[in-house]
Amino acid sequence: MDKFVVRGGNPLLGTIKVSGAKNSALPCMAAAILTEDELILENIPQVQDIETERKLLSSMGAEVELGYGRAQHRTHIKCSLLSDPIAKYEIVKTMRASSLVLGPLIARTGMARVAMPGGCAIGGRPIDLHIRGLEAMGATITQDHGYLEARSPNHGNGRLRGAHILFDKITVTGTEDLLMAAVLAEGETVFENCAREPEVTDLAALLAAMGARIEGAGTSTIRVQGVERLHGARYRINPDRIEAGTFLIAGAITGGDLNVDGCEPKHLGAVISKLEQCGVKIDVSESSVRVRSGGELKASNISTEEYPGFPTDMQAQFMALATQTEGTTIVTENIFENRFMHVQELNRMGANISVSGRTATVTGRTRLQSAAVMCSDLRASASLVLAALVADGETILDRVYHLDRGYENFEDKLRGVGAQIRRMGEVFSKNRRATDPR
Ligand code: EPZ
Secondary structure, three states, X not given: XXXXXXXXXXOOEEEEEOOEOHHHHHHHHHHHHHOOOEEEEEOOOOOHHHHHHHHHHHHOOOEEOOOHHHOOOEEEEEOOOXXXXXXXXXXXXXXXXXXXXXHHHHHHHOXXXXXOOOOEOOEOOOOHHHHHHHHXXXXXXXXXXXXXXXXXXXXXXOOOEOOEEEOOOOOHHHHHHHHHHHOOOEOEEEEEOOXXXXXXXXXHHHHHHOOOEXXXXXXXXXXXXXXXXXXXXEEEOOEOHHHHHHHHHXXXXXXXXXXXEOOOHHHHHHHHHHHHHOOOEEEEOOOEEEEEOOOOOEOOOEEEOOOOOEOHHHHHHHHHHHOOOEEEEEEEOOOOOOOOHHHHHHHHOOOOEEEEOOEEEEEEOOOOEOOEEEOOOHHHHHHHHHHHOOOEOEEEEEOOHHHHOXXXXXXXXXXXXXXXXXXXXXXXXXHOOOOOOO
């Protein structure tokens, strides 16, 4: 397993480019299932989750190029024939967002067999809201040996029916999954209490380009008029707001002067506002945000909320910054039940963080020391890299495959603005001296 070796102390200076949004690309790629025509998506990030989705679609019979080499930030997908509409557990267990094929498969083929995603490091990750919504649209869903068996009305020969669906909880992929089911349903579907994340709006824009009739994406109420079929499209997805936010914190925590380029500043409102409260200088232009040190960092509490509130996907990264602020920071995680896996690793680097339920209390400022640390999930991994950028000495981060799932060329981008970070493959870990406590 690859490791990162990071030597702290360098302020990040210069311009760093943002890639396409993984969490837009995943639902947009699943939307290819809804048409026989070819779908061409631009600005696709070269990250592991995208490769997993390519394999998933290919395993179902889609024509899709595999491997980054033939897909420089672009993917061509054609589902003219879905010979095997099954999302197999071997693939789903590596990426729970595979549940995003459930709605499109039923809408297109009348049936779906999707492995239950199971939980992950940050929580149980149920999909009961997806299931309840599909049942409201006339689908019959049963569980069978860890798989969801789903059929549209009339034993899979009929179309889903439009319905009025109010989500008990705001769910991003639940909104996306059911939106894709509704665009081919018979009649009108009204969704209430929808997720308003930019990734939902991105998907809705793609579906509209394919001929869908959708109103209200980006608001809590979305109205869909079902159509008989959708056609192909060429579409460019949004830049990744979480990658951009991660880089903003990298600039702030190292006391640098970093220009985060190719982002969408209006998707970063809560993060920018919070960084300004911490005393960081921020300059916003049309497609970039510049972050500079404003002197001593001040503590400022965060409470994760659905968009446009402070994103849960930025909580771990902000906690690393909080260790460098003067004062006490209260971090409240309202979205997931177990998203503090980074805390014990940060404390092993000298941070002073205590956890009680969904609240973590960070006492700063603490000098961080290098250590051998373990990555546990995508955003926790990013948090540990940010901490290592300011720690004394050389930090070794193990299991960086978690980070490779959602950040494209992370170490190369950071090295390009002055970070001392390099990746060590298997050879390094086998030859490493026995000092590593793992
Ligand atoms: C999406 O996950 C993102 N993933 C997550 O990003 C992100 O953290 C999350 O939204 C919240 O913003 C993708 O878009 C691929 P939810 P999702 O459904 O859709 C509960 C990353 O780091 N819930 O909005 O799975 C759920 O348990 C990843 O890139 C149900 O109870 O999250 C959670 O407590 C991590 N039943 C809350 O809702 C359901 O059927 C919000 O989850 C669905 C969700």
